[in-house]
Amino acid sequence: QVQLVESGGGLVQAGGSLRLSCTASGRTFSSYTIGWFRQAPGKTREFVAAITWSDSTYIADSVKGRFTISRDNVKNTAYLQMNSLKAEDTAVYYCATTPQRFGVRTTTGYNYWGQGTQVTVSS
Numbered sequence: 001q002v003q004l005v006e007s008g009g010g011l012v013q014a015g016g017s018l019r020l021s022c023t024a025s026g027r028t029f030s031s032y033t034i035g036w037f038r039q040a041p042g043k044t045r046e047f048v049a050a051i052t053w054s055d056s057t058y059i060a061d062s063v064k065g066r067f068t069i070s071r072d073n074v075k076n077t078a079y080l081q082m083n084s085l086k087a088e089d090t091a092v093y094y095c096a097t098t099p100q101r102f103g104v105r106t107t108t109g110y111n112y113w114g115q116g117t118q119v120t121v122s123s
Contacts, residue, residue, distance in 0.1 A: 006094065012121055040091040
């Protein structure tokens with residue numbers, strides 16, 4: 001069993017920055033891929049970024065160049081640094097874990113999820 005807790009969401013103006021955190025407990029954090037997904041009202045959950053146990057990173061085209069993902073295995077925490085935020089980035093952001101190292105851009109295979117944190121970007 002694993003518990004994931006996201007934090008760092010909030011209200012920010014367009015062009016601003018936020019850093020989301022995902023803190024895990026209950027299993028060997030360093031052995032798993034951590035993914036970030038987001039879901040806007042009326043839309044399906046979409047992939048944002050992922051980082052594997054070997055620090056390989058995957059970033060969605062819609063946020064490439066603006067968002068970065070990182071992890072600190074000592075703190076059991078993954079981060080999503082979001083810069084140059086746009087109104088279309090407004091969504092609930094979720095982190096999740098999967099033992100997979102490939103095919104991490106879909107929700108399939110992610111077996112633990114956090115409760116989500118709201119990010120609202122005002123234009």
